[in-house]
Amino acid sequence: MAEPMLRVLLVDDEAPARRRLRDLLDDCSAALPLAVVGEAQHGREALELLQSAPADLVLTDIHMPDMDGIEFARHLLKFPHPPVVIFTTAFHEHAVQAFEVNAIDYLMKPVRVQRLLGALQKVPRLKPVSAEKLSLLASCARRFLSVTERTRVVLVPIDEIVYLKAELKYITIRTVQREYLLEESLTKLETEFASRFIRVHRNCLVARSFIRGFERRVNDDGDSHWEVLLTGVDETLPVSRRQQFIVRDVGRETAA
Amino acid sequence: MHTATDMRSIIKHNTKLPAVPDPRNVGTILRTIVAVNAAAALYALARSGNVAGVLAEWTRDTAVLEPYLFLVLAVLWILGPQLVRQPFRLAAGIIALVVVLVGVGLFALLQYLDPRPEANLLTWLVWGLVATGGLLFYFQLRARALSPAISEARLQALQARIRPHFLFNSINAVLSLMRSDPRRAEIALQDLADLFRVLMRDNRDLAPLADEVELCRQYLELEQLRLGERLQVDWNIKSMPGDALVPPLMLQPLLENAVYHGIEPSSATGVVSINVFLTRGEVHAILRNPYRAEGGSHHSGNKMALANIRERLALHYDAEASLESRVTKDSYEVHIRVPYRTAGPDRAVDVRARAQSMGNAPRGESGKGSLERGLLPATLHLVAREAAHG
Numbered sequence: 001m002a003e004p005m006l007r008v009l010l011v012d013d014e015a016p017a018r019r020r021l022r023d024l025l026d027d028c029s030a031a032l033p034l035a036v037v038g039e040a041q042h043g044r045e046a047l048e049l050l051q052s053a054p055a056d057l058v059l060t061d062i063h064m065p066d067m068d069g070i071e072f073a074r075h076l077l078k079f080p081h082p083p084v085v086i087f088t089t090a091f092h093e094h095a096v097q098a099f100e101v102n103a104i105d106y107l108m109k110p111v112r113v114q115r116l117l118g119a120l121q122k123v124p125r126l127k128p129v130s131a132e133k134l135s136l137l138a139s140c141a142r143r144f145l146s147v148t149e150r151t152r153v154v155l156v157p158i159d160e161i162v163y164l165k166a167e168l169k170y171i172t173i174r175t176v177q178r179e180y181l182l183e184e185s186l187t188k189l190e191t192e193f194a195s196r197f198i199r200v201h202r203n204c205l206v207a208r209s210f211i212r213g214f215e216r217r218v219n220d221d222g223d224s225h226w227e228v229l230l231t232g233v234d235e236t237l238p239v240s241r242r243q244q245f246i247v248r249d250v251g252r253e254t255a256a
Numbered sequence: 257m258h259t260a261t262d263m264r265s266i267i268k269h270n271t272k273l274p275a276v277p278d279p280r281n282v283g284t285i286l287r288t289i290v291a292v293n294a295a296a297a298l299y300a301l302a303r304s305g306n307v308a309g310v311l312a313e314w315t316r317d318t319a320v321l322e323p324y325l326f327l328v329l330a331v332l333w334i335l336g337p338q339l340v341r342q343p344f345r346l347a348a349g350i351i352a353l354v355v356v357l358v359g360v361g362l363f364a365l366l367q368y369l370d371p372r373p374e375a376n377l378l379t380w381l382v383w384g385l386v387a388t389g390g391l392l393f394y395f396q397l398r399a400r401a402l403s404p405a406i407s408e409a410r411l412q413a414l415q416a417r418i419r420p421h422f423l424f425n426s427i428n429a430v431l432s433l434m435r436s437d438p439r440r441a442e443i444a445l446q447d448l449a450d451l452f453r454v455l456m457r458d459n460r461d462l463a464p465l466a467d468e469v470e471l472c473r474q475y476l477e478l479e480q481l482r483l484g485e486r487l488q489v490d491w492n493i494k495s496m497p498g499d500a501l502v503p504p505l506m507l508q509p510l511l512e513n514a515v516y517h518g519i520e521p522s523s524a525t526g527v528v529s530i531n532v533f534l535t536r537g538e539v540h541a542i543l544r545n546p547y548r549a550e551g552g553s554h555h556s557g558n559k560m561a562l563a564n565i566r567e568r569l570a571l572h573y574d575a576e577a578s579l580e581s582r583v584t585k586d587s588y589e590v591h592i593r594v595p596y597r598t599a600g601p602d603r604a605v606d607v608r609a610r611a612q613s614m615g616n617a618p619r620g621e622s623g624k625g626s627l628e629r630g631l632l633p634a635t636l637h638l639v640a641r642e643a644a645h646g
Contacts, residue, residue: 013523014425014482020432041523063421065523090424110428 006034006123009053011046011060011072012088017109021059021088021116028117041065043072044144044155050076051152055083057123059107062089067143074134075146078153084126086119102133141192145173147180156180158196162210162233164189166203176232198250200228201240214239214247276347277395278340279332283574284395291394292325292387293318320366324384327358348392355384402571419512422479429482444481447474459504462572464599465539466498469532472507476528479515487519490529497534499598503568509561510543510590517558518545518588537596547588562590569594 008025012018018039025036037053040046042064050058058076062069073085087106089096099106105126107115144155156173165172166186173180190197190205197205212229215236219225226247227236239247277284300313331354332339339347359381367375426448433441454471473491480487511528519526531542562581569577569592577594 013520014429015484016429016432016482017425019436020428023432023435063520065521090428091419091421109424110431 004033006032006057006120007037007053007055008034009037009046009049009055009058009083010039011041011043011058011064011069012039013041013061013064017061017088020109021111024111024113024116027113028120031117032120034120043067043069043075046072047075047146047153047155050079050083054081057120058083058085059088060085062087070134070138071142071144073129074131074138074142075144075153075155077128077131077134078146078148080151082128084123084128086123098137102129102136104129104133104137135188135192141196145180145182145184147173147182149180154180158193159207159209161207162230163207163237164197164205165237174233198246200237200243200246202242204237206230206237208250208253211250214251276339276342276344276351276392277399279329279336281574282576285329286575287395288329288391289325291391292321295387295390296321320362320380324359324362324380327362328355328384331358344396351392352385352388355388356381359384419516422512425482426478429478433481440481444478447478450474451478454504461504462501462597463504464498465496465500465502465532468502468504468507469493469496469498469530471505472511472530475508475511476515479519483515483519486523486525487515488525488527490527492529492531492533495534496532497539497596497598500534500539500594501597501599502539502594503565503572506565506569506592506594507541507543509565513558513561514543514545514588518548521548522546534596539594539596541592542589544587544589547583547586565592 010018010021012021022036022039025034028034037055038046038049040049043060044067046058046060047067058073060069060072064072067075069087073087076082076085085105087099087104088109088111089106090109096106098104105119105122107119142158144157145161147154147156156175160175162174162176164182164186165174169183171182171184171186171189173182186203186205190199193205196209197207198211200206206228210231210233212231214226215229216224217227225241226239226244228239229236279285296317297310297314300310300317304310304313332351335350335354339350342350360377363375363377363380366372426444430441430444430448433444451471451474454467476487476489480489507530511530514528518528526546529542529544531540531544533540562579566579569579573594577592579590579592581588581590583589
């Protein structure tokens with residue numbers, strides 16, 4: 001019985017590296033039926049490709065512009081049937097140690113054809129690497145958050161996000177244009193993007209760059225509190241009593 | 257990859273110290289003038305014991321001290337190039353002789369112009385020789401203190417300057433060419449070999465600027481192989497003095513940083529520009545690359561390379577060289593300034609000829625060199641160099 005064809009996507013910012021992998025995959029195709037479904041220069045382009053041309057395996061470089069391999073793998077998990085990811089890297093970057101520790105598959109560039117074939121044969125048994133493991137591997141914060149809308153994965157650039165607000169099970173991502181729903185933990189997001197967002201309330205992180213100012217509001221019962229004024233968005237967000245100190249801190253930062 | 261200890265055994269150790277400080281170095285001259293005058297002031301203070309007296313004593317001392325000092329420095333300036341080539345004892349002897357002869361001559365002249373019976377030649381000479389001995393001792397100590405720094409700097413440089421990431425990616429790029437374009441693969445491997453030959457050798461002595469620029473070119477061609485259209489190079493070296501002697505690997509590590517920080521983080525095209533020229537006896541090299549604001553560990557590598565080159569410039573030129581870096585809105589710029597020195601008339605001709613043959617090659621023209629255009633002359637140049645050596 002014929003095995004199903006293994007669909008492979010190649011992701012590397014260097015054209016020669018992609019060509020080399022293509023040559024090697026050609027060599028492997030005699031032993032194992034496979035087809036290269038596409039090539040991408042970085043994670044963002046690869047995600048775009050995968051929306052229309054699904055793959056079973058992604059061979060991706062780690063160090064790439066726009067979106068590196070680790071972040072790419074994290075967003076991939078949002079797909080209904082995420083492909084298996086095998087990382088390729090030219091050098092023992094700090095990530096490689098973590099790969100070993102977490103038993104994540106990777107190939108060293110230059111890749112040997114035997115090693116590649118071995119990896120390809122393992123693919124049907126491999127499971128996608130968990131989001132937690134990948135977040136441990138990341139050396140820097142993500143550049144995008146990804147949300148699933150129907151069957152599509154949509155990327156929201158971090159620097160377009162005005163605020164993140166936890167509501168029941170979901171987090172609302174607010175950009176100037178619209179809102180998205182995200183399933184992640186606000187606390188983890190706060191740690192990952194500590195330099196960009198500030199907590200104004202138990203359930204809300206606001207991007208410092210979108211804070212236009214603060215306004216004091218007096219309630220009907222005489223109590224008063226601060227509201228954050230935002231750039232590009234008409235709504236305001238309440239500052240909790242515990243977080244009141246940020247009014248002064250952020251004010252000082254903007255003045256400086 | 258090699259660890260530091262491996263590297264230590266690969267590089268042959270050669271701990272030759274410079275015999276005496278270079279009398280033409282601004283740093284040496286300034287240090288001497290400051291030290292001698294400070295000593296004179298202290299001596300005046302010790303003798304008079306009060307502030308008003310110091311000034312009188314000091315003025316009287318310096319009236320003869322300064323002409324003496326400057327005459328000695330002037331004679332040593334003239335002898336300078338010969339002096340630094342002699343072994344330490346001989347050079348120190350010559351310096352002492354200069355101090356004595358200038359002392360005697362100046363003393364005789366002053367006695368002739370304005371006879372003073374209380375003046376004593378012996379006092380003059382003793383003070384002159386004590387100062388000379390003290391200063392030579394100080395400079396020797398300083399050279400010894402810096403000498404481990406030189407070896408250390410060299411080792412550090414070996415570790416820091418070529419990122420292993422570049423080596424393996426380049427080998428991978430060459431492998432990718434093997435089947436489709438074996439000829440290009442061949443040339444790329446030769447470039448890689450040349451690059452590593454320079455990296456592995458003892459890089460303590462100054463080398464011609466033309467060689468350094470050639471190395472940069474080979475390096476950038478390898479990077480263009482990997483990065484393709486993303487890396488554009490703009491050479492401006494028409495008025496470069498190819499025979500100027502500079503510390504080896506003065507520019508290549510900076511270009512590596514330029515590519516790593518300025519080109520690799522973006523998928524858009526970026527230009528690295530290299531501008532080398534001679535003006536008023538100084539060689540200037542200005543390297544510019546697109547600036548991408550990015551946080552994290554990348555910048556520490558850049559700082560290390562800058563510190564390393566700055567240190568080596570200081571070791572070779574003291575205060576006469578400088579390295580400055582600055583960030584403008586969208587570009588990052590490093591500006592190196594070194595004094596224009598050559599190997600001397602006999603060797604300079606050879607170097608200049610080589611520099612010229614290089615500068616006139618098509619790819620030496622200012623402009624955005626593409627790989628296709630760049631590679632052929634590179635081989636020609638290599639062949640020409642081999643022929644010249646054989």
